[in-house]
Amino acid sequence: MRLYCTSKGEVVPFEPGEVVTMYTCGITPYDATHFGHAATYLTYDVLQRRLRDRGHDTKCVRNITDVDDDLLRKARELGVHYLDLAAGEIARFDGDMEALGLIPSWSEPRATSAIADIRGFIGMVLDRGHAYTAGGSVYFDVGSWDRFGEVSHYDRDEMLAFAAERGGNVDDPNKRDPLDFVLWQPSAPDEPFWESLWGPGRPGWHIECSALALRELGTTIDLHGGGSDLIFPHHECESAQSEAATGEPFVRHWMHQAMVRMDGEKMSKSLGNLVFVSELRKEWDTRAIRLAAIAHHYRTPWEWDDEIMPTAAGRLDAWLAAGPGDGGLAEARAALDDDLDTPGAVAAIDAAAAAGRGVGDAAALLGVDLTA
RNA sequence: GCCUCCGUGGUCGAGUGGGAAGACGCCUGCCUGCAACGCAGGAGAUCACCGGUUCGAAUCCGGUCGGGGGCUCCA
Incomplete structure (x- = not known):
């Protein structure tokens, strides 16, 4: 199987062991799940x-950021406790x-379940000399990390521009370098806080x-x-902070979904x-919603329009009419192995x-259950 | 969709109006017990495609196809 790796900048072989460890960043639960x-x-x-189809076992962790600026702000606006807001939105998301x-x-896992792990992790980064304390905060020392940039490949000016547009933290006088985080x-x-060696605060x-x-999957995923x-x-x-803390490679393959x-x-x-x-669920078969998404390649940005759902629903009807069978299965597998080419599949x-062939098996490979 | 950059022998890659560099790989010879290394030589490119400007286009202009990045936030 081959996949595009953001850090390497090209499509490369993806050849994990029997058990594939995956970590995908989850949501901040302050608003409903949208199509993106x-x-x-x-x-x-x-x-x-597809990995399971090939005989692998997969362990995919998807975290929930239940303590964060956006969530706290929204809870403040609504006048509710931030964890109550989070609980409601997590339930909607899971649904x-x-x-x-x-x-x-x-x-x-939820971020608030990991405060002890986070404190320990920060201690590791400090012990290895890649962080410093100032003004009640702990900052990562970007200047001590010459590999900063190896994931995104942005140059310093681009990083500064992106960081600056994010709310002025680059002007924090406690920072040695504006890119420190x-x-x-x-x-x-009025925000939640936890005790720590560096004073009460939050991650x-x-x-x-x-x-x-690190806690769920180990040093290298x-x-x-x-x-x-x-x-x-x-x-x-x-x-940067993971490799600084453990001294080991953090991620073998970076895979990003286009907007x-x-x-x-x-x-x-x-x-x-x-x-x-x-909202879509009220009007459309959930299998058609899935098809609407995977009809686009994960690496190509695309624009929502009003034809997306009717097209997907029409496709689902055609597949349902075709019924059970292994039509298209080999081709679909080959497409997925080629940089997860779901449109090809x-x-x-x-x-x-x-x-006129039945397509139930290939549809199932894409997560579309034609027997439901 | 929009913006932007790019598409040069097998691979990488220089070259922005007038002889298509170079590197790696490949082939031959010398060297060697045989190889590698080294040395000498060699093959391999209608410069993505179509059209235009020009005496002349890889190079400029228009279009097509393909690819990268961005489109500003936390998916």
């Missing part, structure tokens, strides 16, 4: 299905994912994923996934240009169905 989320997790779902037929995560930070008066943005990946909007700074920082767009812009919570899975199944 679904597209991302469906990509890793189809990847796992959406289950409805779409995703293989359950091997583990779905927070591992631990003091909480605002920085990136640290939970490093601590959880086979594949790390997430949306392409996480490449920088999130994954760059995650990689789904709408009205010419990224579909995102902050812009409000969203298509919610929960879908096209192969379309062709088999059009030729």
